[in-house]
Amino acid sequence: MFAAAGDSMLSHGMKQTGNISLHHLQGVILAVLNPWVAVGIVLLLAFFASYMNALSWADLTYVLPATSLGYVLLALVAKFALHEQVSPLRWVGIALISGGVGFVAGGPALTSHEHQHSEFPPFAKDAKDGAPTEEAVSSGVPR
């Protein structure tokens, strides 16, 4: 479960990083504006899809700190690929984010599903379509 979490979070972060740094490049390299924008949109969609995917099996308060790893990756990319100066204050920021993600990764990914049957009445209509119900689905959720 942790391997799967780590994997999807990492691809998550990578995709977010890609799309943020592309926004940088957009402004700078006007000549290649169009291809970059297209790639940026694809990456943005990919990030959104994996974000939605993570939200389908984990808490919001678990997924959000994990996505913030994207900021850390962005800073590292800026340092090593673009050779930007990363100030000590930013290193402190990187350390804080990493620490926060470490904190939340040590806990359970999903804490809320016990409440959901009563809290989300719209669910009842899904069961009629013959689609898997929340009970069926969440019983397979890694904890």
Next chain:
Amino acid sequence: MKAAYTWSAILVIVFASVVGDILLARAMKQVGDVHEVWRRSGLWSVVVRVVGNGNFFLGVMAMAVAFFSLLFALSWGDVSLVAPAAASLTFIGNAFAAKIFLHEKVDRRRWIAALLVAGGVALLAG
């Protein structure tokens, strides 16, 4: 006066993105584990369930509001104030909102994580 405009826009961004995140998270909990749904009924079924979900639609709308208020805020204030302030306040707001509206058990571990990440984002983006 400009500062007041900037901060109200920041508050609108934070509010809209918290609402958006909560609605999207709720939508995806209603859809269920995407891997499971995909395995049982195929990718198309996943897409139909996600796009057809009312909370998903509202969540995307809220995200759009957040994006356009970000544009407004950037026209009034410095990016070095707006971006970190909005991002870190969104983290804190989300922790509160997830506890209240999604009934997530935001324990001490997650509070510390939310505060650390909010602080880190503020430092990085600042």
